[in-house]
Amino acid sequence: MNAAAVDRSRFEFLLRAGDNGLILGQRLVVLIGHAPILEEELGMANVALDLLGHARMWLSYAGEVEGANRTEDDLAYFRGASEFRNALLVEQDNGDFAATIVRQFLFDTWHARALGAWSASSDERIAGIAQKAKREVDYHVTRSGDWVARLGDGTDESHARMQTALAQLWPYTGELFIADDVDRELAARGIAGSPEELRDAWLGDVAAVFARATLSIPEDAWTPSGGKRGLHSEHLSYLLAEMQSLRRSVPGTRW
């Protein structure tokens, strides 16, 4: 295997990790000013900030690995939807608060498991970012898990909304655990373990909280996928249009 191919896989890995944080962070920041209570607003803003912080570290490194002089900002603001590598789950609409929380919980629990595995990466920089992010994401898991339990085991209305959100979003979790050629190469190189290996532990994590929440896990059926290869739902283009418009209409602008 030649060095250029390895770098391509590493670059893809960093885009996938970075884009998950960037896109979910962007989803959350648009809720600022709209959260149901002040404390939740702070929570959402803090989680979004953490995710953006992680995205900056992953995308900066991605730019260095690519070696084409692209900065984190170039990668965030000047790629089109088909160049994004985030999982489909994180680009799904905010919907009602149940959908926002279920999406967050499904992602947070996967994220914590993935970061745990990446903490042992043979790439020291990846391991360092993962170890740092993991400490923050553990808080995210607690927060979204508490909400899932509270709303699932809440009123008839909140329970019904949570169950509906879970039915809608569950299919998007399948993609998180499907390995492709990039994943297989990364695993062979010790850069990141295979995503399939995370599934059992993750299922245990979510099942425990759904039991507390009196929510039933939907049957596995249709599994949309393709986010990691740049095949996205139309939601992503709208999100990018909003996120990128200022930077694209006024190139080089700074706060």
Added chain:
Amino acid sequence: MTASVAQVWEWLEGVPDPEIPAISIVDLGIVRDVAWSGDELRVAITPTYSGCPATSMIQRDIVSALHEHGLDRVRLDVELSPPWTTAAISASGHDKLRAYGIAPPNPDIAVACPRCGSTAVECTSTFGSTPCKSLYRCTACREPFDRFKCH
């Protein structure tokens, strides 16, 4: 111009955290190492929270503080590993936080109200006004206060 490493540490102790100016970046454990490499001063720092907006301000403040003391050639090395934790906050940092009205992050003792010292407190929100703090309320004196999260 040059200065002893001990002198540089002393200067850095005078650089406040932008969000919690009662405590210095050295108290917070952000500065990991100071060393001369030829005529260039290398300062190793570590970020607290990944998304903390104060991180870039802190970097700028360090460089400008050292420039004011006549050190022109300063290089900042950002170290992620091992990750920063609140165990890196010094004992004097804990005292300064408490005096400022923030309960310090000590996982071994009960959270106490920084105003009246009571441990009859409740957490009102895990997430607070900055990534590093949670919101609490003292049920004895009714004071709402921040607690630096154990991280």
